[in-house]
Amino acid sequence: MAKPGLLEVRDLSVGYGGEAVCAPVTVGVAPGTALGLIGPNGAGKSTVLQTVVGLLPPIAGTVEFDGRPVDEREAAFRRDVATVLDDDAFFPSLTGTEHLLLTARGHGVADAEQVVAEEVEEFGLADRAHALPSALSSGQRRRLALAAAFVRPARLLVLDEPERRLDAQMRRRLAARIAAEVADGLTVVFASHDPEFLSTVARRVLVVDDDACSVVSPGDAVAALHAG
Amino acid sequence: MSGTAELTGVGVRRFTRRATARRADTSWLTLGGDVLSALTTAGVVVAVLGGAFSALRGRIAARPPAPATDLPGELTAAVAALVVAAGVVALLSRLGPLSATPAAAAWWLPLPADRRGLLRGDLQRVGAVAVVSAVVVALPVVLAAPAAPTVAEAAVTVLAAALLALTAVGVLVLLQARALTGWVAPVAGSLATAAVVVPAVLGTVGPAGPAPTWAPTAPDLPLPVLGGVPLLVAAVALLAADRVGGRVPAGALRERGTAVLVASVSALSLDTRELGRALGTPVHPPRRARRWARVRTPWQAVVAGDLAVTTRSPWRWGQLAIGTALPVLAARTDGLGGVPALVAVAVVAGWSLAAVALGEPARQAHGAPAADRLLPLGARDVVRARAVVPLAGLMVVCAVSAGLVGLGWEWAALGAATAPAWAGAAVRGGYRPELDWSGPVLSSPMGAVPTGVAVTLVRGLDLGVLGTVPLVAGLLLGAVPPLLLGVALGWSLLLGLVAVETARRTGP
Known part of the structure; x- marks a missing residue:
């Protein structure tokens, strides 16, 4: 018998102003598994992710997290779901460490400074952790945003092209880290264009398309990515 | 990760504020000075x-x-x-x-x-x-x-x-x-x-x-x-x-x-x-897309496009109505109406509002210059074509507005004669270049004035105001002699021409 999904998406139609950007999506994500999303630019991957985490209202269909309709206004939902979408926004007068501490303390992490120090090291930001965001490179800001997802507890992690703006080494480290977290029970949903990242992390892949959205194996997805 | 109490909303704000304050260089003395100044x-x-x-x-x-x-x-x-x-x-x-x-x-x-x-x-x-x-x-x-x-x-x-x-x-x-x-x-x-x-x-x-x-x-x-x-x-x-x-x-x-x-x-x-x-509020797509069936030439294409841009937003209609009525309201108001200078200010305010509304196609074209290059029309001709809709619109606005201010056909004619200058102003303002902060700074009683920025900001409005001078003369005289009408038309046409021809720097 299949495990009940932590995230259940049924007949979800997403878009703007009532116009769907892709075919309806139906997929379930079991706890401790990772679902990848692929599709060409503009296919609707980011829109699907934003709707799944409640930032956009669905045109039709439902999204349930842990058996309840998604409502990002609920503290319980925000406690359980970490997101790193396409935001590149930071408080200009807070350092990198302060951003991470704010996130950790906001989630009631007891040993916040210790956890933040570890993630700063893990994401290669040790030298720049006390710099203001304006003094960080684009890639370093991306690392900072990603680190924020790991300084806090979460049951579901939603990432939009996490490999974006990262160097090859950091991409591999991040993929290995996420795969390890999935093995430890974290559920991950992410969009990606990187075949290596996809094959390292994903157990199943949702192909987002205009005609039909279907779930395929990572192998088939990687083949599709290589085929362009 | 072991747990402790989560920060409350107030706690999160306090954390952010304190972290920000740690590296702020604003002293209480500075804050006090700012409050006193305000x-x-x-x-x-x-x-x-x-x-x-x-x-x-x-x-x-x-x-x-x-x-x-x-x-x-x-x-x-x-x-x-x-x-x-x-x-x-x-x-x-x-x-x-x-x-x-x-x-x-x-x-x-x-x-x-x-x-x-x-x-x-x-x-x-x-x-x-x-x-x-x-x-x-x-x-x-x-x-x-x-x-x-x-x-x-x-x-x-x-x-x-x-x-x-x-x-x-x-x-x-x-x-x-x-x-x-x-x-x-x-x-x-x-x-x-x-x-x-x-x-x-x-x-x-x-x-x-x-x-x-x-x-x-x-x-x-x-x-x-x-x-x-x-x-x-x-x-x-x-x-x-x-x-x-x-x-x-x-x-x-x-x-x-x-x-x-x-x-x-x-x-x-x-x-x-x-x-x-x-x-600006987003413009909703129309229920029925335009087919442009009557468009035969590039000139007509520009005019038809401008007309669609101008009429599609209800805000433009409101701006045009207010622009027309504002001078009339001032002229009819007890006390204000007897002071030609105040009526003139209302005329400039109202008509510049109408010019801004009708300059929207030029503003959009400036933001997306590639759109202008799609048609087989020279850069200067595109700008000239872009003056047609503002001219037609401002003819109506200025004629009705001035006619009701002075309560006479000769005033309506004087208003219509002023329209070319304001149409030019609409196009010139729409194609206004980006602000130039590198120009010299002028010392004034209100502080330093960056002249480059000031010159750019008044671009468009400047020629509209100049074009209104004959109408102001009419307000001061309390009448519209035929000579004034002729001078107003010639002056306005000249300014409108200058405005359109200098609206956009064209490439070599």
Whole structure:
């Protein structure tokens, strides 16, 4: 018998102003598994992710997290779901460490400074952790945003092209880290264009398309990515 | 990860504020100086406004014979207050009232902290802005009252306006939490348009002579009821707003916060074009797409496209109506109408508003220059073609407006003769280059003035104002001699030509 999904998406139609950007999506994500999303630019991957985490209202269909309709206004939902979408926004007068501490303390992490120090090291930001965001490179800001997802507890992690703006080494480290977290029970949903990242992390892949959205194996997805 | 108490919304705000303050270089002395400076400025503004309105009251007492109905000054002041209030309400609904900057949306809203506590600071800020706006709006109404108001009367009126503003903020937040603010800005815009157009029309078609004095008066009720009820309503609205603040979706907060950020940056950098884009309401696609069946030449394509851009937004119609009626309202107002300089100011204000509305296609073309290169038309010809719609529109606006100001066909002809200059101004303003902050700085009593920026900002308006000089001469003369009409037409055509030919620097 299949495990009940932590995230259940049924007949979800997403878009703007009532116009769907892709075919309806139906997929379930079991706890401790990772679902990848692929599709060409503009296919609707980011829109699907934003709707799944409640930032956009669905045109039709439902999204349930842990058996309840998604409502990002609920503290319980925000406690359980970490997101790193396409935001590149930071408080200009807070350092990198302060951003991470704010996130950790906001989630009631007891040993916040210790956890933040570890993630700063893990994401290669040790030298720049006390710099203001304006003094960080684009890639370093991306690392900072990603680190924020790991300084806090979460049951579901939603990432939009996490490999974006990262160097090859950091991409591999991040993929290995996420795969390890999935093995430890974290559920991950992410969009990606990187075949290596996809094959390292994903157990199943949702192909987002205009005609039909279907779930395929990572192998088939990687083949599709290589085929362009 | 072991757990401890999560930060509350207030705690998150405090953490951010303290971290920011640690590296801020603003001392209490500096803050005190800034507060003192703001209070002094406010005092000077109130004194100047009071002096101006007192002087106007004196003029009204010795008013000249009126050609049509004289609208009481206090009515026009109330219209001005209503227009500003409608503008503030529309602005608040466009920008929130509650919003989260991109940084707050990325780092605050995903936290499990109570959103109500996170947004309370924003609610307080918006409330303060509304109160200040209400005071500024209420002052002219109080000071324009036929009898000089006592300090107590002025204070009560201003307080009532402030409470009304706080109630409006509360109601807007309640609507925002239910995603129901979409109708607010269009209704406020319609109200503002009607508030300007209706008195202008009534003042023109009504019987000649002064209209009866009009002033808003408070109902004859006991003071506790009179003061207590608005206070109670405002308090209830704000408490309800605070309660539902946490129910506003993150997506809406982030979208409004981005608009606030772009608008703030644009306002600080004096980039009015970007400010307009940030505050503009999205235009909905038409039910039926245009087929352009009658378009045969590139010129017609430009004109047809411009016509679609101009007529598709209801805001443009409102701007054109206000632009037409504003000079008429000033001319019909008791006291104002007898002062040609004030009527001229209203003419320039109204017609520049109409020129801005009709310059929208040029502004959009400047933002997307590739669109201009799609047609087999030289760059200069595209700009010339882009003057057709503004010319047609301003012919109507200027002719109707001037005709009703002077109440005669010769005035309408003078207005129409001025239209080419304003059409040129619309195109020239639309193709205005980006602001140039590198120019020399001019020392002035108000501080340093960056001349490059100032020259760019008045681009368009400059030639429109010059083109209005013959009409101002007519207002001073109180008549339109045929010679003046001929001079106005020639002068306006010359300026319009210069404006269009210099609107955009073309490549080699």
